[in-house]
Amino acid sequence: MIIRNKDFCLAHTFECGQCFRWNLQPDGSYIGVVQDKVIKIWEENGAVVTDCTDTGLIEQYFDLNRDYTPLKNTLRHDAILQAAIEYGYGIRLLKQQPWEALVSFIISANNNIPRIKKIIEALCRNFGSPLQDGYYSFPSASVLSKLTLEDLAVIKSGYRAGYILDAAKKVQCGDLDLEAVYAMHPDQARAYLKQVKGVGDKVADCILLFAYQKFAVFPKDVWIKRTLHRLYGLEERDFDTAVAEKFGALGGFAQQYLFYYERERS
DNA sequence: AGCCAGGACAAGT
DNA sequence: ACTTGTCATGGC
Numbered sequence: 001m002i003i004r005n006k007d008f009c010l011a012h013t014f015e016c017g018q019c020f021r022w023n024l025q026p027d028g029s030y031i032g033v034v035q036d037k038v039i040k041i042w043e044e045n046g047a048v049v050t051d052c053t054d055t056g057l058i059e060q061y062f063d064l065n066r067d068y069t070p071l072k073n074t075l076r077h078d079a080i081l082q083a084a085i086e087y088g089y090g091i092r093l094l095k096q097q098p099w100e101a102l103v104s105f106i107i108s109a110n111n112n113i114p115r116i117k118k119i120i121e122a123l124c125r126n127f128g129s130p131l132q133d134g135y136y137s138f139p140s141a142s143v144l145s146k147l148t149l150e151d152l153a154v155i156k157s158g159y160r161a162g163y164i165l166d167a168a169k170k171v172q173c174g175d176l177d178l179e180a181v182y183a184m185h186p187d188q189a190r191a192y193l194k195q196v197k198g199v200g201d202k203v204a205d206c207i208l209l210f211a212y213q214k215f216a217v218f219p220k221d222v223w224i225k226r227t228l229h230r231l232y233g234l235e236e237r238d239f240d241t242a243v244a245e246k247f248g249a250l251g252g253f254a255q256q257y258l259f260y261y262e263r264e265r266s
Numbered sequence: 267a268g269c270c271a272g273g274a275c276a277a278g279t
Numbered sequence: 280a281c282t283t284g285t286c287a288t289g290g291c
Contacts (some may be wrong), residue, residue, distance in 0.1 A: 017272060112271040112290055158287025200274045220274035
């Protein structure tokens with residue numbers, strides 16, 4: 001499958017912190033797991049090419065039916081974002097699986113990206129289903145809900161293990177309906193997700209943006225807080241209103257460009 | 267060696 | 280409602 005899209009850069013999309021299961025290979029390609037498929041993807045002659053034959057899956061996952069050019073042009077009216085967009089051109093917001101995003105961003109709390117990736121990898125290797133070439137699916141809530149803290153010790157997630165089990169049990173028993181979140185408004189959805197232990201505002205917002213495509217949501221982590229203060233001169237109590245005024249419905253895209261810009265620049 | 271990590275939580279003002 | 284200490288582990 002060949003994807004011709006001028007607003008699609010694999011490195012920027014995979015390295016901007018929204019996902020944790022894509023890895024750069026020695027030949028320059030990326031390999032990752034989406035649902036039950038191991039996918040290889042690379043750039044060739046100015047296009048993106050993948051060995052995945054499920055066109056619908058690729059289009060949905062990489063948000064290929066959205067034109068990023070107009071939204072970038074809108075955000076460019078902000079001079080700071082102009083630079084951030086120029087730097088992070090080709091970022092696309094992936095449409096990830098809610099359950100995987102929930103667990104992944106629980107693990108992300110007070111953690112660093114290399115270790116987040118290792119913990120998730122261990123989680124999949126130990127409790128997921130084997131796919132091809134030694135890759136594993138992301139373990140289901142059903143499987144994880146039957147584990148104990150001792151079982152989960154192998155992934156070395158520290159105090160987050162209890163949070164993972166809480167999420168799995170709530171999904172398994174039906175207290176947490178991840179499908180229902182699609183139809184919720186962001187504020188309602190955020191409160192709903194926060195019933196899971198280990199899910200606060202920031203983790204919830206990442207899930208809403210990276211799985212549910214709630215693009216107005218603007219997750220505020222330590223990096224973004226530094227950016228908003230350093231580049232925009234904002235104080236924390238003014239973040240929400242300022243972000244809504246400046247970026248509006250495109251807050252999530254703005255956040256991702258700014259996050260990548262701030263992180264790679266340091 | 268020591269600080270920090272895409273924070274959340276509980277306990278304390 | 281705002282501040283502070285703590286949490287498990289390891290990357291840098």
